[in-house]
Amino acid sequence: MSFLNRIFGREQRSTITTSDPALAEFLGHRATGAAFVDPNRASGLAVAQACISVISQNLAAMPLNLYQRGEDSGRTRATSQPLYGALHDMMNPQLTAFEGREFLIVSLLTAGNAYARIDTNGRGQVTALYPIHPLEMTVERLDSGRLRYTATNTRGQRSVLLQDEILHLRYRIGPDGVMGVSPIQLARETFSLALTQQDQACKQAGRSFRTEGALVFPNPLSGDKKESALDKLRDRIEGQVETSGLLVLDGGIDYKPLSLSSKDAEFLESRKLTNMDIARIFSVPPTVVGITDNATYSNVDGESRALVVRCLAPMAKRVEQSLNAALLTPQSRRTLFIEHDLAGLMRGDMKARYEAYRVGREWGWLSPNEIRQMENLPNIDGGEEYLSPLNMTELGNRPAFEGGEDG
Template identity: 65%
Template sequence: MSLLDRLFGREKRAAVRSDDAYLAGFFGQRAGLGAAVDPARASGLSVAHACVSSICQNLAAVPLNLYRRAEDGGRERASDHPLYGVLHDMANPNMTAFEAREVLMASVLITGNAFARIEWNGRGQVAALWPIDPGSVAVERLPSGRLRYRVSTGAASSEVLLQDEMLHLRYRLDRSGVMGLSPIAIARETFALALQQQETAAKQAANSFKPEGALVFPSPIAGQQRQQVLDQLEAKINATNGTRGVLVLDGGTDWKSFSFSARDAEFLESRKLTNLDICRVWGVPPTVVGITDHATYSNTDQESRALVVRCLAPMAKRIEQAMNAALLTADARKSLFIEHDLAGLLRGDMAARYAAYAVGRNGGWLSVNEVRAWENLPKIDGGDDYLSPLNMTAAGAEQGERGE
């Protein structure tokens, strides 16, 4: 701590790079299998990559709109606000809104934290968002309780951003309440096992799944003869031509294997179980990432809905509240709010949608133009009228008419 920090009582708390395997091991984040889990390497597992991609791409694809509260309690899109274009079209001059949101969500799911520098215009409105590598950001808590971000911009230079200048998304708060926890670090034992299994499979494939064992002779043999037999055996096993790899053992010679086959060790089943464990870490249904061992038409459809309800919806709420707090001032939050539109992911197939539209239309609480808007169709004249079912009236209305 510097002299000025001591004089003014400044308190700092710096973040540790979550993708540094050596620092992770130093702070007790080493896996029980003896290997440090690097989030960048663990996210390269095929199932882990599929889980992260599924969440990121689905959430980045759905509309993230800025709404304005109406006087009648409804809402309308605030398309005239600069923030609407940042969230919906271009996050900054170099990144589309989809790309920026995908980068931020991937960072949250892998490292537990995502950062974006906020660019404000002269009217106090957000004009752009610039994603930042989380490994270059250190977070400091000031005595006032607010946060300050020190961003490394070079070998010996850094930039300091205040809390109002940074969008900080966090997966799960740590004990200090400052940084988010990486899902990979939380479930590091699962990912360590998956990485070990992948390395084992790679070693077997690199060795062309060649057997390891011993030749057992009924009687002792000379050293020169032993070496000659080993050379012949190695030449047969390593032969590229399949017919030359046939081995004939005579004189009572027996072969004792030192290694288990993948089937005997249940290696393939163990990898399948590990893949399911990785899906559980992010709450992604197995069929979404291509694990279709027990998939049927009905449960695949249900798991697609489960992805939205159990995985995407909580993540969307986490992002919405963080953006509302960081991108809107206290006064602006009284009339504006940010929200994902997840309705498109829950609409189902055409038959189910049209049946639901018919219920709403015949019930009198949906108009033709509202239905056409959900189907991306233009409005029609007279489409804003609502139906009034003849067999449904307000309680007491019929008796009042008879009394008159």
């Protein structure tokens, strides 16, 4: 860095130590198991795909609003801000807000990092977000401590972006303090076991689940006779995938199976346990992803609530804080903030939703118009009134008992 650059603190686009996600994928996802943990293959497992879909689609479906702080801790939607439309309607001219947010959450859960280029207008307001695939991005820490991002598209074109020009979501901060670590990498041994079991199941299905075995002859055979017997048996068993004929082994020949069946090896039960482990990795309740072996009406209802509290709410907070830090200036954050409306998760249960409205109305913290706004209904005249329970008074203001004190 030159003398003037040191004085003015200019950021230099020089060669800095890099954190390449492709290199991290190659070196960091190896496991001691037989299967190499490729994020694409691992996320393609049925349970992993279900977990990723549940989290990404539910969060993308939730309203993500830009709010403006008002007086008395109130809030109003800042619909006049360009950022509101980018988060709520269209992320960019080619991508809806749902599609863009779903892409970012899927990238976060599979690669541990999600990126989007920030587009601003002449007033410095965010107008659009352009998601970037994690494998196309390289992150570098500059001498100033700030980050520099280099995006390389499929045509080999490179674009260098500084920290203020990129939205960077991280699943969990890695040892370098810059890159996120994906749940697939954190639990690569579990995914390695699941991939190995899947490969084994595919091999067994390719052989029509025939077990391996040995032909036992009572007397020694010459090499030609041994090969001839094996060829005839192989042609009969392995010649066609669908084998329905019977084998006749004469001359005292006995067939001894060498491999265990799936039932004897408890292979199916082992795969079920692995599926449960994958659901635990993503903090998704088993019944939500179709594991219903021990499902009852009560625990299904409870696990649906657990999905919101233990899985979706922490992920929503992670995304919200990253969005507030990247898309709003420190001055803007004094009056504006971004937040999910997780109340939308209750819209599928009308009875529970209306029961919550009743409690809020009777106890005085919801007005009819506020309830109608939550249901996307127009306001009504006189709908701003709040109720107060008659049996509730402030402490110390309770009227004296007319009959006097109890003696």
